[in-house]
Amino acid sequence: MRVLSKAFLLSCLTSLVSSQNIVSLVGSDWTLSNDALNISVPAELPSYAQLDLYADQVIGDPLYGRNNFNLRWIVWSNWTYTSAPIQGLSSNASSTWLLFNGLDTFTSISFCGEHVASTNNQFRQYWFDVSDILRSCGSQDKILSINFGSAANIANDIANEPGQETWPDGVNQLYQFVNRNFVRKEQSDFGWDWGPAFVPAGPWQPAWVVQLGQNEVQVRNSLVDIYRQGQLNNLPAPQGQPWVVNASLDYFGSLPQGASLTYKLTSRDNETTVSTGSLGDVNTTASTVTGSTTLPSDAVELWWPVGMGDQNLYYMTVDLVSAANQTLATVTKRVGFRTIILNGNPVSDEELALGIAPGNNWHFEVNGQPFFAKGSNFIPPDAFWTRVTPKRISDLFDTAIAGNQNMLRVWSSGAYAPDFMYDLADEKGLLLWSEFEFGCSLYPVYQEFLDNVREEAGYQVRRVNHHPSLTLWAGGNEMENLELATANETAPEEFPRLQAEYETLFLGVLLPAVYGNSRSISYQPSSTSNGWLYLNHSAPMPMIQRYNNKTEGAVYGESDYYNYNPSFLGNTSSYPVARFSNEFGFHSMPSLQSWRQQIAERDLQFNSTTILLRNQHNPPGNLNITNLANSSTGQYQMTEAIMQWLPIPNKTDSVANFSAWCHATQIFQAQFYTSQIEFYRRGAGLPNRNLGSLYWQLEDIWVAPTWAGVEYDGRWKMLHYAAKDRYEPIIIAPYYNRTTGNLTAWVSSDLWTSAQGTATFTWLDWAGNELTLPNTTKSVDFTVGGLNSTQVLQTFTTSLPDPNNTILKLSVSAQGSLPNSNQTQTFKHSNWFTPTGLNTAKLGDPGLELSYSEVSRNFTVTATQGVAAYVWLDYPSGAVAHFDDNGFWLGRGERREVGYTVVSDATSGRWVEGVTVQSIWNQTLAM
Ligand SMILES: *[C@@H]1O[C@H](CO)[C@@H](O)[C@H](O)[C@H]1NC(C)=O
Ligand SMILES: *[C@@H]1O[C@H](CO)[C@@H](O)[C@H](O)[C@H]1NC(C)=O
Ligand SMILES: *[C@@H]1O[C@H](CO)[C@@H](O)[C@H](O)[C@H]1NC(C)=O
Ligand SMILES: *[C@@H]1O[C@H](CO)[C@@H](O)[C@H](O)[C@H]1NC(C)=O
Ligand SMILES: *[C@@H]1O[C@H](CO)[C@@H](O)[C@H](O)[C@H]1NC(C)=O
Ligand SMILES: *[C@@H]1O[C@H](CO)[C@@H](O)[C@H](O)[C@H]1NC(C)=O
Numbered sequence: 001m002r003v004l005s006k007a008f009l010l011s012c013l014t015s016l017v018s019s020q021n022i023v024s025l026v027g028s029d030w031t032l033s034n035d036a037l038n039i040s041v042p043a044e045l046p047s048y049a050q051l052d053l054y055a056d057q058v059i060g061d062p063l064y065g066r067n068n069f070n071l072r073w074i075v076w077s078n079w080t081y082t083s084a085p086i087q088g089l090s091s092n093a094s095s096t097w098l099l100f101n102g103l104d105t106f107t108s109i110s111f112c113g114e115h116v117a118s119t120n121n122q123f124r125q126y127w128f129d130v131s132d133i134l135r136s137c138g139s140q141d142k143i144l145s146i147n148f149g150s151a152a153n154i155a156n157d158i159a160n161e162p163g164q165e166t167w168p169d170g171v172n173q174l175y176q177f178v179n180r181n182f183v184r185k186e187q188s189d190f191g192w193d194w195g196p197a198f199v200p201a202g203p204w205q206p207a208w209v210v211q212l213g214q215n216e217v218q219v220r221n222s223l224v225d226i227y228r229q230g231q232l233n234n235l236p237a238p239q240g241q242p243w244v245v246n247a248s249l250d251y252f253g254s255l256p257q258g259a260s261l262t263y264k265l266t267s268r269d270n271e272t273t274v275s276t277g278s279l280g281d282v283n284t285t286a287s288t289v290t291g292s293t294t295l296p297s298d299a300v301e302l303w304w305p306v307g308m309g310d311q312n313l314y315y316m317t318v319d320l321v322s323a324a325n326q327t328l329a330t331v332t333k334r335v336g337f338r339t340i341i342l343n344g345n346p347v348s349d350e351e352l353a354l355g356i357a358p359g360n361n362w363h364f365e366v367n368g369q370p371f372f373a374k375g376s377n378f379i380p381p382d383a384f385w386t387r388v389t390p391k392r393i394s395d396l397f398d399t400a401i402a403g404n405q406n407m408l409r410v411w412s413s414g415a416y417a418p419d420f421m422y423d424l425a426d427e428k429g430l431l432l433w434s435e436f437e438f439g440c441s442l443y444p445v446y447q448e449f450l451d452n453v454r455e456e457a458g459y460q461v462r463r464v465n466h467h468p469s470l471t472l473w474a475g476g477n478e479m480e481n482l483e484l485a486t487a488n489e490t491a492p493e494e495f496p497r498l499q500a501e502y503e504t505l506f507l508g509v510l511l512p513a514v515y516g517n518s519r520s521i522s523y524q525p526s527s528t529s530n531g532w533l534y535l536n537h538s539a540p541m542p543m544i545q546r547y548n549n550k551t552e553g554a555v556y557g558e559s560d561y562y563n564y565n566p567s568f569l570g571n572t573s574s575y576p577v578a579r580f581s582n583e584f585g586f587h588s589m590p591s592l593q594s595w596r597q598q599i600a601e602r603d604l605q606f607n608s609t610t611i612l613l614r615n616q617h618n619p620p621g622n623l624n625i626t627n628l629a630n631s632s633t634g635q636y637q638m639t640e641a642i643m644q645w646l647p648i649p650n651k652t653d654s655v656a657n658f659s660a661w662c663h664a665t666q667i668f669q670a671q672f673y674t675s676q677i678e679f680y681r682r683g684a685g686l687p688n689r690n691l692g693s694l695y696w697q698l699e700d701i702w703v704a705p706t707w708a709g710v711e712y713d714g715r716w717k718m719l720h721y722a723a724k725d726r727y728e729p730i731i732i733a734p735y736y737n738r739t740t741g742n743l744t745a746w747v748s749s750d751l752w753t754s755a756q757g758t759a760t761f762t763w764l765d766w767a768g769n770e771l772t773l774p775n776t777t778k779s780v781d782f783t784v785g786g787l788n789s790t791q792v793l794q795t796f797t798t799s800l801p802d803p804n805n806t807i808l809k810l811s812v813s814a815q816g817s818l819p820n821s822n823q824t825q826t827f828k829h830s831n832w833f834t835p836t837g838l839n840t841a842k843l844g845d846p847g848l849e850l851s852y853s854e855v856s857r858n859f860t861v862t863a864t865q866g867v868a869a870y871v872w873l874d875y876p877s878g879a880v881a882h883f884d885d886n887g888f889w890l891g892r893g894e895r896r897e898v899g900y901t902v903v904s905d906a907t908s909g910r911w912v913e914g915v916t917v918q919s920i921w922n923q924t925l926a927m
Contacts, residue, residue, distance in 0.1 A: 019090075019093070019211075019212075019213035019216065020210075020211065020212055020213065020216055020218070021088070021089070021090050021093060021210075021211035022208055022209070022210050022211075022218075023086060023087075023088050023089065023208060023209040023210075023211075024206065024207075024208055025045055025083060025086070025144065025206070025207040025208060025209065026045055026046065026206045026207070027044065027045065028042065028043075028044045029083065029084035030042070030043040030044055030045050030047075030081050030082065030083055030084070031043055031081070031082045031084075032047075032049060032052045032053070032079060032080070032081055032082075033079075033080050033082065034077050034078060034079055034080065035080075036077070036078075037073075037077060039053075039058060041053065041056035041058060042055075042056060043081060045081065045083075045203045045206070045207060046102075046202070046203055046204050046205055046206060046207075046386045047081075047202050047203065047204070047386055048104070048200040048201065048202035048204060048384045048386060049074060049079040049148070049200065049201050049202050050062050050071065050074055050198055050200050050384065051200075051202070051384050051386065051387065052202075053074065059071060059074070061598075062196075062198060062383070062384075063196070063383070063598055063702045063703070064598055064599070065598070065599055065600060065603070065610055066610055066613055068196035068197065068198070068613075068614075069613070071198070074198075075150060075151075075152050075177070075197075075198065075199040076150050076152060076153060077150060078147060078148060078149055078150060079147075079148045079201050079202070080145060080146065080147045080148070081145070081146045081148070081202065081203055082143060082144070082145045082146075083143055083144040083145070084143075085141035085142055085143055086142040086143070086144060086209060089134065089142055089209060089211065090211050091134075093131075093211035093212060093213065094131075094212060094213050094214045094216075094254075095129060095131045095211070095212045095253065095254075096129070096130050096131045096134045096209065096210070096211045096212075097127050097128060097129055097130065097131075097209070097210045097211075097212070097218065097252060097253075098111065098116065098126075098127065098128045098130055098144070098207070098208075098209060098210075099125070099126075099127045099207060099208045099209075099210050099218070099220060100119075100125065100126045100127070100203070100205070100207045101125050101205035101206050101207065102122060102123070102124075102125070102203070102204050102205025103119050103122070103126065103146065103148075103203055103204070103205075104122040104148075104151075104185060104186075104200065104201060104202055104203075104204045105119075105120060105121065105122040105148075105151050105183060105184065105185040105201070106118070106119070106120050106148065106149035106150075106151055106154050106201075107119045107146050107147060107148055107149070108146075108147045108149070109128070109144070109145070109146050109147075110144075110145045110147075111130050111133050111134070111137075111142070111143070111144050111145075112133050112134065112136070112137035112140060112141075112142060112143065113140075113143070114133045114136075114137075116128050116130055116133065120183075120184065120452065121184040121185075121452050121455070121456055122184060122185045122186060122204070122415070123184060123415070123416055123437060123456040123459070123460060124184075124452075124455050124456050124459055125220060125221060125459050127210075127220060127252055129252075130209075144209075146203060148201035148202065149201075150199075150201070151183055151185055151189070151199050151201060152177045152190070152199045154183070155177070155178070155179035155180060155182050155183045155190075156178070156179050158179070158182040158183070159178075159179040159182055164182075164444075165444045165445075165446075167441075167442050167487070167498070168486075168487055168490045168491035168494060169490065170486055170490055171441070171442055171483055171486050171487045171490070171491075171498075172440070172441040172442060172483070173440040173441060173482075174190075174441075175190060175191030175192055175193065175197060175616065176190060176191030176197035177190040177191060177197055177199055178190075180441070181441040181442070181443050181444070182444060182449075184437075184452055184453065184456060185199075186380065186385075186413070186414055186415045186437065187413035187414075187437060187438070187439055187440075187441075188379070188380060188413050188414055188701075189383070191616065192379075192413070192616065193616045193617045193706075194379065194587075194616060194617070194697065194700070194701065194704065194706035194707060194708070195379070195380075195383065195616065195701040195702060195704070195706075196383055196616075196701070196702055198383050198384070200383065200384055202386075204385055204386055212253045212254075214254065215254055215255075215256040215322070216253050216254070216328065217251040217252065217253035217254065217255050217320070217328055217329060218251060218252055218253050218329070219249045219250065219251050219320070219329045219331055220250050220251065220252060221249075221250040221459060221462055221463055222247070222248065222249045222250060222318070222331045222333065222462065222463075223246070223247065223248040223249075223250075223461075223462040223463075223465050223466070223517060223518075224245065224246070224247050224248075224316050224318075224333050224335055224465065224466035225244075225245075225246040225247075225248075225465055225466070225517070225518050225519060225520050226243055226244070226245050226246075226335060226336075226337055226466070226520060227243070227244055227246075227339065227518075227519040227520040228240075228241040228242070228243060228244070228297075228339055229241040229242045229243070229244050229294065231244075231339065231519055231520070232519065232537050233514065233515050233518070233519060233520075233521065233522055233523060233537070234341065234342060234344060234522040234523065234524075234532075234535055234543075235341065235343075235345070235535070236341060236343060236345070236365060236368065237339035237341055237365075237368065239339070239367065239368040240297055241297060242294045242295060242296055242297055243294060243295045243296075243297065243299070243300065243337055244292060244293075244294050244519070245263070245265075245279075245292060245293050245294070245295060245316070246290070246291075246292040246519075247261060247263065247279055247290070247291060247292065247316070247318045248288055248289065248290040248291075248462070248517075249261075249288065249289050249290075249318065249320055249329065249331060250287055250288050250462065251287065251288070251289065251320075251329070252287070255284065255289070255328075256322050256323065256328070257323065258322070258323030259282070259284065259289065259320055259321060259322050259323065259328060260278060260279070260282050260291070260320075260321050260323075261278070261279035261282050261289060261291040261318055261319065261320060261321070262276075262277065262278050262279065262318070262319045262321055263275075263276065263277065263278075263279055263293065263316060263317060263318050263319070264276040264316075264317045264319075265295070265300075265314055265315070265316050265317075266314065266315045266317070267314060267315075268312070268313045268314060268315070268334075270315060274295075274299060274300060274314060275293075275295055275299060277293060278291075278293070279291025279292055279293050279318070280292055280293060289320060300312070300314065300337045301337070302337055302338055302367050303336030303337055303338040303426075303429075303468040304338070304366065304367070304429065304819075304820065305366055305371070305406050305407075305429045305430070305431050305469075306401055306406050306428060306429030306430060307404075307406055307429070307729075307818065307819065308366065308369075308371060308406070308429075308818075308819040308820055309819065309820040311336070311426065311427060311428070311429045311468075312336060312337070313334050313335070313336050313426060313427070313468070314334070314335055314336070314337070315332055315333070315334055315335070316332065316333050316334075316335045316466070317330060317331070317332045318330070318331050318332075318333075333466045334423065334426065334466075335466045335467075335468065336426060336467075336468025336469075337468070338366060338367055338468045339365075339366070339367055339368065339520065340364060340365070340366050340431070340468075340470075340471050340472075340520075340521075340522075341364070341365050341522050342362070342363075342364055342472050342522035342524060343361045343362070343363055343364070343365050343370070344360050344361060344362055344524075344531040344532050344535070345360065345361050346359075346360050346361075347359055347360065347361060351689075355687060356687060356689045357553070357554060357555045357687035357688055357689070358551070358553065358554045358555075359550075359551070359554030359555040359556045359579075360530075360531050360532075360546070360554075360556050360557070360579075361579060361689075362531050362556065362557050362558055362578070362579035362580050362691075363579060363580060363689070363691035363692065364407075364431075364471065364472075364691070364692070366431075369752065369819070370691060370787060371406075371691070371750070371752070371787070371819070372681070372684055372691050372692065372693075372750035372787055373406065373407040373431070373580070373691065373692035373693070373694065374404060374405050374406055374407065374692075374693060374694075374727040374750070375400065375405040375406060375407035375408050375409070375431075375693075375694045375695075375698075376400070376403075376405060376408060376409075376694055376695050376696070376697060376698040376709065376723070377408070377409045377411050377582075377583060377694055377695070377696045377697045377698060378396075378408040378409065378410045378411060378432075378697070378698050378699070379411055379414060379697050379698070379699065379701060380414035380415060380701055381393070381396060381699055381701065382701060383701060383702070385415055385418075388418075390420045390424065393420065393421050393424055394424050395714055395903050395904075396698070396699055396710070396714070397424055397425060397428050397430050398428070398903075399699075399710055399714065399716070399720070399882070399903075400430060400698060401428055401429075401430060402724065402882065402901065403709075403720050403721075403723055403724040403727065404723075404724050404727035404728060405430070405698075405723075405727060406429070406430065406431060407430070407431040407432075407433060407471065407692070407694060408425075408430060408431070408432055408433065408694075408698060409433040409435075409527070409582060409583075409694050410432050410433060410434050410435060411435065411439070411477060411697075412435030412436060412437055412438060412439045412474065412475075412476050412477040412527070413437055413438070413439035413440065413476075413477055414437065415437065416434075416437065416460045416463075416464070417432065417434065417464070419463070419464065419467075422464055422467035422469055422470060423467070425467070425469035426467050426468050426469045429469075430469060431469055431471040432467075432469045432470060432471055433471045433472045433474065433527075433694075434464070434470055434471065434472065434473055434474070435473065435474040435475070435476065435477065435527065436453075436456075436457060436460075436473065436474070436475050436476060436510055437476075438475060438476030438477070438479070438505075438506075439476050439477030439478065439479075440477055440478055440482065440483065441483060442479075442483050442484075442487065442498055442501065442502065443501075443505055445501045445504045445505055450504070450505065450508075450509050453505065453509055453510070454509050454513065457509065457510055457513035457514075458513050458516075458517065461473065461513050461514055461517045461518060461521075462517055465517065465518050465520070465521065470521060471521075472521065472522050472523070472524070473510075473514045473521055473522070473523045473524075474523070474524050474525070474526065474527040475505075475506040475510045475511075475523070475524065475525035475526055476506065476525070476526055476527075477526075477527060478526070478527070478528055478560060478583075479502065479506065479525065479526035479529075480525070480526040480528065480529040480530070480545065480547060481526070481528040481529065481560055482560075483502075484498065484499060484502060484547075487499075499547075502525075503525075503545075506525035506526065507525055507541060507543060507545075508541075510523070510525065511523050511525065511542065511543060515537075515542065523543075525543070525545065526545075527558065527560075527582055528557065528558045528559065528560040528582055528583070529545065529546075529557050529558065530545075530546040530547060530548070530550060530556040530557035531545075531546055531556050531557040532544060532545055532546060533545060533546040533547075533549060555577065555578060555579060555687070555688045555689075556578070556579065557578055557579060557580070558578055558579065558580045558581065558582045558692075559576035559577075559578035559580070559581045559582070559584075560576075560581075560582055560583040560584070561575060561576045561581070561583070561584040561676070562583075562584065562585065562586075564586065564637045566586075566637070566640050566641035566644050566645065566668065566672075567644060569641075569644075569645060569668075569671060569672055569675060570671075570675045570736060570738070571738070572675075572679050572735055572737075573737075575676055575679045575680075577683070577688045577690075578688060578690065579688060579689060579690055579691065579692075580690060580691060580692035581676070581680045581690065581692060581693050581694065581695075582692065582694050583694065583695070583696045584673070584676050584695055584696060585669075585672075585673065585695055585696035585697065585707040586637075586641070586668070586669055586672045586673070586707065587615075587617055587634055587637075587638065587665075587669070587705050587706050587707045588638065588662075588665040588666045588668070588669035588705065588706075588707075588717060588718075588719065589606075589638065589661070589662035589665045589666070589705050590662065590700065590703050590704070590705070590706075590708075590711045590712070590715075590717070591659075591662060591663075591666075591711060591715060591717070591874075592604070592655070592658065592659040592662060593715065593876065593877040594703045594711045594712060594713060594715060595662070595703055596877065597703060597712075597713065597877075598702065598703040598712075599611070599614075599703070601655075604654075604655055604658045605654065605658055606635065606639075606658060606661045606662075607635055611635070611705070612633070612635060614702075614703075614704040614705065615633065615634040615635055615704060615705040616634075616704070617633070617634035617637075617705070617706075634705055635705065638665045638668070638705065641665070641668040641672075642661070642664045642665065642668060643839075644837065644839070645668055645671065645837040645838060645839055646664050646667060646668060646837070646838050646839055646920070646923065647664075647838060647839055647843065647920060647923045647924040648664075648839070648923075648924070649661050649663075649664055649923050649924070650924070651925070660923055663718075663872070663923070664923060665705075666717050666718040666719065667718060667870050667887075667920070669707075669717070669718065669719050670717075670718040670719050670721075670722035670870075670887060671722075673695055673709075673719055673722060673723060674722045674723070674725070674726050674733075676693075676695070677693050677695070677723060677726040677727070678726060678731065678733035678735070678748075679735070680692070680693040681693060681726070681731060681733075681748040681750070681789065682733070682735070682746045682748050682789045683789075684748060684749075684750065684787050684788055684789055685746075685748065685784075685785070685787075685788040685789030685790060686789070691787065693727075695707075695709075695723065697709070698710060699711075699712075700712040709723060713880055714880040714903050714904070715880055715882075716882045716886070718870070718872070718886070718887040720882075721882075721883075721885065721886040721887040721888075722887055725829075725885075725887075725888070728827070728829050729749060729750055729751055729816070729818065729827055730747060730748070730749045730750075730751065730755060730757075730784070730812060730814050730816065730827040730829055731747070731748055731812075731829045731831070732745060732746070732747050732759055732792070732810045732811065732812040732829050732830070732831050733745065733746060733748070733810070733831050734793075734808065734810060734831060734833040736797075736833065736835070740796075740798075741796045741797040741798040741835075742794075742796055743793070743794075743795050743796065743797050743808075743833070743835075744791055744793055744794045744795075745759065745761070745791070745792050745793035745810050746789050746790065746791050746792060747759060747782060747784050747789060747790055747792055747812055747814070748784070748788075748789040749784045749785070749786065749787070749788060749789070749814075749816065750787060751786055751787075751816045751817065751818065751819065752786040752787065752819045753786045753816065753817055754783055754784060754785045754786055754788075754816070755783070755784050755814040755815060755816025755827065756781070756782070756783050756814060756815055756816075757781070757782060757784075757812055757813050757814025757815060757816075757827075758779055758780065758781050758782070758812070758813055758814075759779065759780045759782060759792040759793070759810065759811065759812045760778065760779040760810075760811045760812075761776065761777055761778060761779065761780075761793060761808060761809070761810055761811075762778075762808070762809040762811075762891075763776060763806065763807070763808055763809075764806075764807045764808075764809060764867060764891065764892075765802075765805045765806065765807070765842075765867075766805055766807065766841060766842050766843055766844050766866055766867050767844055767865070767866045767867075767892070768846075768863070768865070768866045768867050768891055768892025768893070769892075771806065773799075773800070774799075775795075776795060777793055777795070780792045780793065782814075784814070792812075793810075797835045800835060802842075803834075803835040803836050804836050804840050804841055804842050805841070805842040806834065806835060807832060807833070807834050807867055808832070808833040808834075809830060809831075809832055809833075809889075809891060810830065810831045810832070810833065811828070811829070811830045811831075812827075812828065812829050812830075813826060813827070813828050814826070814827050814828075815827075830889075832869070832889045838869060838920055841869075843869075843920065843921050843924070844865070844866045844921070845865060845866065845921055846863040846864070846865055846866040846867060846868035846890070846892070846919055846921055847863060847864035847865030847866065848861060848862070848863055848864075848868055848871065848890075848917050848918070848919055849861070849862045849864055849917075850873075850915070850916070850917040852912055852915065856897075856899075857899065857900070858897045858898060858899050859873060859883070859897070859898045859899075859900070859915060859917075860895060860896070860897050860898070861873070861890065861895070861896050861898060861917055862890070862893075862894070862895040862896075863890035863891065863892055863893070863894055863919075864892070864893070865892065866892050867889065867890070867891055867892060868889060868890040868919040868920075868921070869889050869919055869920040869921075870887055870888075870889070870919055870920045871886075871887070871888050871889065871890055871896075871917065871918075871919045872886060872887055872917065872918050872919065873886050873898060873915055873916070873917055874915065874916050874917075874918070875911050875912075875914060875915045875916075876907075876911055876914035876915075878905070878906050878907040878910075878911055879902065879904065879905040879906065879907050879911035880902075880903040880904045880905075881900050881901060881902045881903060881905070881911065882900065882901055882903070883898050883899070883900045884898055884899045884900065884901075885898050886898070890919075
């Protein structure tokens, strides 16, 4: 028995009128079958074929071992979901409808044995009038049957149609199954460089039979848009202006003449009615009713992201009322009052005068206030969305917030996030940069495809627009910097056509889906891009992209940076200079504890075939194993990184050695990301005025070598701890030029007001002795402005007597206030620098000691003999927990108390007994 996501079950339809009859199709009385394969098993709705086959033990765990490849026969087959006879249908309704919130993807639907319709878009809602079919069904069983075609087959069929579009080689990044760009289905279902390819088919969202009387309607979707009077998309919002609340209901059925909308806005506990009334003269079409009202600015409290203020929320209830004052439908949405915009305006004279480089801005402003976005990229948390529970998302969001993150970019080639995900983000204050599901490919633009996308985009924009955590709509992933750039390079003669097609879809179809439904949300066609060149809301095409039309010396847009040559670690001149960083990274191995959940004991070797096959980074989409260990693959890159920078693990026990190698890849990953986070944070105070750092990627979809900072079950890699540390409000960090020996240190702050403090510098050897170096600064007092950075050290390492035995500890202590708080507090941060890689460092045994106090529920770690780098508390399988701090450094004699948070525990608390401690020193030890 599988646990269905509670939110799927709860997302029921609202109904009020007596004769209205809604029969939910959610439940376990379904059958999944494939006649050709002679399979027929009990099934559920919502579900996926692989999950029902797994539940019925026709197949093993899809995520285990090489099942990603072994289960491809499921991908190439058709699967039929058949209901039990549907009970409770009335024979005298004036109309009967089937309503599907999501079918993945190509279906042929029949009811009472009669064909109803076919569908071809995972992301659309579908509703069909089956009144006539029900009438002629008479006393027969009312059976609904949904045949799902093979999306992989159908994608190939569409691609092979005569005259179908093709693209220059290399433009479309295709993974395990090709031609995904012809199909409106989660693009990563076809494989991605961090995940498996299951191309799953099934009714993945709830469904209903809806029966209506005369003059009755069913609201199937709704929109609430809250913005400041006079606000326009993508432009700074006029703070202090009244709020406009626009509400719109999408319905089917027959709406009686003269219907209107009333509303009630209540506090989050429903105890106070903030405002109530009519939504004015409504605009009514055959499918929507729209009205609006205004509220004085001070009628409500603002919603703020985490760390910037309170997450004030309200309930907005909208009633659709007939001329005779009968309530026809009621919709309640939980809303927040905030403005969030992506400011891409040209840098103004005032900003130039502050030292900001010319060009255009590219940053977010919440309630008129620019802020530094700290976060990561969110990928689909499971290959099968029906398994994604609110608890899973809530834990992930708590993990992100515990990591000092305030924004996630919900990457654009998964699925549109469910409402419960935005609800949790609204409550926790996590901003969700959202995207339409297009990425790493150019897309066809034939009329039927565009019409299909238009329906999808309109539905999704309206469904989630009311959530205050919704931050942005972006068209697709890496469209301009990768796909178009590659096309321009490899096929310049085709480029004008491909660029025009790109604009047809991303500016001609997706932009109007946002601007036509919402005034509150900004849009950009591509993440990453150089932003817009012109923005004019009264022009037929409001946005014209800049592309590469850049002025020398000016700074534009976002950066996206990958470099798998590990020699670039810490080489800041190789890092991109932009206004915002939305992707950067390097992959690492998950822990031994995680590996053991999904692969066999015999495969626990760094380059075992199973692990090579699960590293989807760079091997082309084939199973040619001889190619996998060559220099372009992920395993090779991780190995290179360790050889260049870290002591090489060489343990006698093969599992211990495997585990040490996994761990070493995590150390390099943490080093690579922190050096970039530090660089982007310093950029807040440099002319490029960088105001964001979102690394790739927050979490894993399975157990595999990937860019994730959080493993599939929720265990933190070293990266997540390291990013937490560099996402503290005030940090100090070293910046080093290995060639010249020029070493500087900067303090960066993302507070909104200035902070004062002292930076201290201590030179040490690995034994922990303080070194007295000529002309070195011991401490510096400084002031750092809000969203700014300041240099606190400048020196050269050229005269160090023994660079391999030299460490600089940098510390900062500063007084400042968090955003929207007038309370002064102390912010502390430390960082450690070595002029050479740790592979050549004169490491000694730091004499780590670990103890645990039952009373304070704290671990205490002490370095008794020397400096300990990358101190790592490890814990056994059976629990998921995270320490308050991990992967840190300790000076000799330094003692650190470390608390922890338990996410799940099947060991009845005994996991604490298995906690161990190690540092970089242990990496080289034989055992
Ligand atoms: C498989 O499904 C597709 C799409 O629904 C349909 O066109 C095709 O006829 C089906 N094939 C079989 C053998 O049922
Ligand atoms: C407030 O009322 C709305 C609409 O009836 C309901 O959905 C919500 O759960 C209620 N919230 C609380 C905290 O009672
Ligand atoms: C109704 O439509 C008219 C014309 O399109 C528009 O001017 C007006 O603002 C709309 N009213 C509402 C409440 O949407
Ligand atoms: C409907 O309700 C409104 C407000 O309560 C009232 O002014 C109006 O007279 C009512 N109309 C009818 C037809 O009862
Ligand atoms: C396309 O390539 C040309 C030639 O290198 C370059 O000048 C132009 O800026 C490129 N256009 C885009 C949109 O990248
Ligand atoms: C490039 O941008 C400038 C404004 O900065 C504009 O005048 C010019 O028309 C643009 N060129 C193209 C090819 O769009």
